[in-house]
Amino acid sequence: MQLENGKFRLSGGVDPLQLVEKYGAPLYVYDTEVIKQQYQRLEQAFDVPELKLMYACKALSNINIIRYMRKLGAGLDTVSIQEVEMGLKAGYRPEEIIYTPNCVSFEEIQEAVELGVMINIDNISILEQFGQHYPDYPICIRINPHIMAGLNAKTSVGHIDSKFGISFHQMPLVHRIVENTNQKVIGIHMHTGSGILDPRVFLQGADILFQIALAFPDLEFLDFGSGFKVPYKVGDAATDIEDLGMQISHRFRQFCQEYG
Numbered sequence: 001m002q003l004e005n006g007k008f009r010l011s012g013g014v015d016p017l018q019l020v021e022k023y024g025a026p027l028y029v030y031d032t033e034v035i036k037q038q039y040q041r042l043e044q045a046f047d048v049p050e051l052k053l054m055y056a057c058k059a060l061s062n063i064n065i066i067r068y069m070r071k072l073g074a075g076l077d078t079v080s081i082q083e084v085e086m087g088l089k090a091g092y093r094p095e096e097i098i099y100t101p102n103c104v105s106f107e108e109i110q111e112a113v114e115l116g117v118m119i120n121i122d123n124i125s126i127l128e129q130f131g132q133h134y135p136d137y138p139i140c141i142r143i144n145p146h147i148m149a150g151l152n153a154k155t156s157v158g159h160i161d162s163k164f165g166i167s168f169h170q171m172p173l174v175h176r177i178v179e180n181t182n183q184k185v186i187g188i189h190m191h192t193g194s195g196i197l198d199p200r201v202f203l204q205g206a207d208i209l210f211q212i213a214l215a216f217p218d219l220e221f222l223d224f225g226s227g228f229k230v231p232y233k234v235g236d237a238a239t240d241i242e243d244l245g246m247q248i249s250h251r252f253r254q255f256c257q258e259y260g
Helices: 016-023 032-045 063-072 081-089 106-115 124-133 168-181 199-213 241-259
Strands: 002-004 007-009 054-056 075-078 097-099 118-121 139-144 185-190 221-223
Touching (some): 032 241, 063 081, 075 081, 139 168
Parallel strands (some): 139 185
16 A cells, blocks of 8 residues: 555555445455565565465465465465365365364364365374375475574464474484385475564574485475565564575575485
């Protein structure tokens, strides 16, 4: 929204007050031009082979926004079976959706398998159960990098006491389970927190992810999570996306040369 001649205007010169007069208040208006600009900024910031941006629909699960994100080319990141179903209803193909459950029943995870989406497993118990039931179903594994980062303690999800992800210290156990159940791990995932300002935090997590990834021979993707600090008002601090993108892209290309 921009200030124009003393009045606020949306993209295309739309007056939000006219929308209120038409639809009533309170009224939420989402400017797709701003969404598109931000999406393209992320696309341009990361210079890596086969970049795929995933929209975490828990941020805003409005089905029209989900449809628009798909139109832009984003995949869909979900945390519940309801979000998976909404994504499919919005037009996503199962292979475009990644499902990262936490503290849900195994029955819900089985529902996601039946729908055909990518399963991102974040604890040892589920990994073992999943391997016993679905040894031929390719999976992603969520790693906890033990990094305290985020806007505050509530938005930091990658520290040692977090319930999210499998501790990177447990990787020997992970490999033993994967080998015993003959599972195929095609992705490694990490999410450190939300509202992170310092690019060095992302780079620290990326280095941990790269080291872990070397031990998995069948990987098709690495998922770095996000959690960028965004400005909520004029002059507010924000993550330097371009600097972060340049540094992670460089390290990722180095990893690819080593991994093959």
